[in-house]
Amino acid sequence: MFCHQCGKPLSVGANFCSDCGAPTNSKVFSTHPFNTMFRPRSNRMIAGVCAAIHIRYGWDLTATRILAVLLGVLLFPVGEIAYVVAWLLIPEEAPLVPTPYPGTQQPR
Numbered sequence: 001m002f003c004h005q006c007g008k009p010l011s012v013g014a015n016f017c018s019d020c021g022a023p024t025n026s027k028v029f030s031t032h033p034f035n036t037m038f039r040p041r042s043n044r045m046i047a048g049v050c051a052a053i054h055i056r057y058g059w060d061l062t063a064t065r066i067l068a069v070l071l072g073v074l075l076f077p078v079g080e081i082a083y084v085v086a087w088l089l090i091p092e093e094a095p096l097v098p099t100p101y102p103g104t105q106q107p108r
Ligand SMILES: [Zn+2]
Pocket: 003, 004, 005, 006, 007, 008, 017, 018, 019, 020, 021, 022
């Protein structure tokens, strides 16, 4: 398991992340670090990889994109390959769930 907050591996049976202190309940923790990342359907330039990093880690979106371009230029073709790998690994944002018809809502 990996911490949903910092992505560090968690020890089995731990109630809190030993690194950042985030609680370890099954709803917010995943078995794969990329499960907590998603590529948003809006605000993306190419495939949304930089936007996914921005959402997951709180990095500045513009700075992340500049860094990605710099890596692509300086480490060609490592940056491009890393981008495509991240594109394949990070799932796309779930489509918007359609709202139920007004007549089918549960009474309060
Ligand atoms: Zn953590």
